[in-house]
Amino acid sequence: MMSGLVNSVTKLYNGFASVLNRLQSPLLLAIRLYWGYQFMQDGWGKLTHLDKVTDFFTNLNLPAPHMTALAVALIELCGGFLFTFGIASRLTSLVLFVNMTMAYLSVPDDRVNFSHIFSKPEDFYGASPYTYWFAALxxxxxxPGVFAVDTLLKRWIGTRGEPAHTVS
Structure with a gap:
């Protein structure tokens, strides 16, 4: 009797997990679409107001503030585009993740919030770079999930007689 109950619960749980597993790629797509668009918007905003961003970076004592502002704007604009469509996803995510980590570390209030990751997590996740940082992570x-250009390319390369992945 007990083993029948355990088997039933296990089967029910496995079915539930299977349904949730099918939602992984749609969730990753939603994250990429939403946050990729946000990255693009922020990058475009920085690019079209480069003088204000340069002044802000100057006040933060960042090196080469104009070039840094331009680089950050282009990283967010172009990286957001690549992130949205799932192109070079992991490399793009790494660049955006590092960019947002630097955003945390460059602004004095956010630097303090970053240092509170374990001691006062509400400060850490309440900081403005957090959601971008977490989406990139x-x-x-x-x-990127199955709904990405990366996945399409892997499938296309795999159908040309070359393995899509190799197992060592």
Missing amino acids: LILILG
Whole structure:
């Protein structure tokens, strides 16, 4: 009797997990679409107001503030585009993740919030770079999902007689 109950619960749980597993790629797509668009918007905003961003970076004592502002704007604009469509997803996510880590570390209030990651997590996740940082981290670790240009390219390369992945 008990083993039948355990088997039933296990089967129910496995079915539930299977349904959730099918939602992984749509979730990753939603993250990429939403946050990729946000990255693009922020990059475009910085690019079209480069003088204000340069002044802000000057006040933060960042090196070469104009070039840094231009680089950050282009990283967010172009990286956001690549992130949205799942192109070079993990490399793009790494660049965006590092960019947002630097955003945390460059602004004095956010630097303090970053240092509170374990002691006062509400400060850490309440800081403005957090959601961008976390979205980039998720795609960096989990990949873009099946609804991505990267996945299409892997399938296309795999159908040309070359293995899509090799197992060592």
